[in-house]
Amino acid sequence: SVIEQALRHADLAREMCLVYQPIVDVRRGRTVAFEALARWTSPDLGPVSPAVFVPIAERSGLITRITAVLLGQALAAARAWPDEVALSFNLSMADIASPQAAEGIVAAIRASGLKPGRVILEATETALIQDIAKAQAVLETLKSNGIAIALDDFGTGYSSLGYVHRLPLDKLKIDRSFISEITADPASRDIVTSIVALARNLKLDCVVEGIETDEQARLLESLGCVLMQGYHFHRPMGFSDTLHYLDREA
Numbered sequence: 001s002v003i004e005q006a007l008r009h010a011d012l013a014r015e016m017c018l019v020y021q022p023i024v025d026v027r028r029g030r031t032v033a034f035e036a037l038a039r040w041t042s043p044d045l046g047p048v049s050p051a052v053f054v055p056i057a058e059r060s061g062l063i064t065r066i067t068a069v070l071l072g073q074a075l076a077a078a079r080a081w082p083d084e085v086a087l088s089f090n091l092s093m094a095d096i097a098s099p100q101a102a103e104g105i106v107a108a109i110r111a112s113g114l115k116p117g118r119v120i121l122e123a124t125e126t127a128l129i130q131d132i133a134k135a136q137a138v139l140e141t142l143k144s145n146g147i148a149i150a151l152d153d154f155g156t157g158y159s160s161l162g163y164v165h166r167l168p169l170d171k172l173k174i175d176r177s178f179i180s181e182i183t184a185d186p187a188s189r190d191i192v193t194s195i196v197a198l199a200r201n202l203k204l205d206c207v208v209e210g211i212e213t214d215e216q217a218r219l220l221e222s223l224g225c226v227l228m229q230g231y232h233f234h235r236p237m238g239f240s241d242t243l244h245y246l247d248r249e250a
């Protein structure tokens with residue numbers, strides 16, 4: 001495809017960048033992490049969403065190089081933040097497809113000098129349940145190096161409950177599709193309530209994403225949610241804006 005060709009010839013270090021969206025502890029009113037989100041501006045195609053280019057990069061084997069470039073940028077950004085602010089970074093399927101791939105990620109984190117405990121790696125259930133035994137091994141490698149793991153887009157894959165206790169997870173991120181319905185649809189509210197209870201029973205942190213209104217934030221807080229992310233708090237921002245944003249919070 002045109003996109004695959006452009007990706008193949010891209011100068012990744014120049015064309016790829018990250019924006020950062022705060023994850024807020026609403027009880028303390030503090031930012032506890034930023035999620036890094038990839039942005040690609042192709043000289044030929046203009047801006048291309050990661051929702052479009054990540055699956056293409058996965059199919060064409062380009063994702064490993066892209067992840068390496070982005071992780072390098074993200075770790076450099078995180079070094080400029082205070083110690084209590086973590087980096088949450090999205091991995092794709094291929095990034096955790098093998099112990100060697102995971103070792104590369106561990107090596108990059110170690111080389112950055114950042115405390116591994118300040119790094120959260122996000123993986124989707126679809127990426128993990130393809131091969132549970134392998135996912136377990138790869139995640140154990142990351143965990144044993146002190147890196148935290150978040151299960152992203154939770155609730156959208158299938159058979160979520162069968163495996164979630166078998167993976168060495170630290171956080172569940174409730175998919176934003178439930179949040180957009182939550183004030184209007186009792187079923188979405190029940191699902192969120194159940195996931196909050198599940199997380200509590202499994203001793204996992206629960207993060208809710210995609211919060212766009214104050215009404216949603218209040219309702220979620222009443223359901224016991226503490227860690228929140230979404231346009232209501234802040235849109236994803238460039239690196240230098242994260243520094244101004246943190247200054248204002250200090």
Ligand code: G
Nearest residue numbers: 036037038039049050051054070090091092
């Ligand atoms: O930021 P945005 O809503 O456009 O992201 C769209 C999708 O792309 C989301 O599912 C998000 O998880 C994914 N995504 C964003 N940045 C990255 C990245 O750096 N690596 C991977 N693998 N996926 C990403």
Ligand code: G
Nearest residue numbers: 037090152153210211212229230231232236
């Ligand atoms: O799959 P993942 O959860 O990593 O995707 C995160 C994506 O969600 C990012 O691309 C980000 O731009 C987007 N996002 C973040 N906050 C909101 C929000 O409040 N509403 C919507 N619709 N999207 C959001």
Ligand code: MN
Nearest residue numbers: 035090122152
């Ligand atoms: Mn994510």
Ligand code: NA
Nearest residue numbers: 152153173209
């Ligand atoms: Na998500």
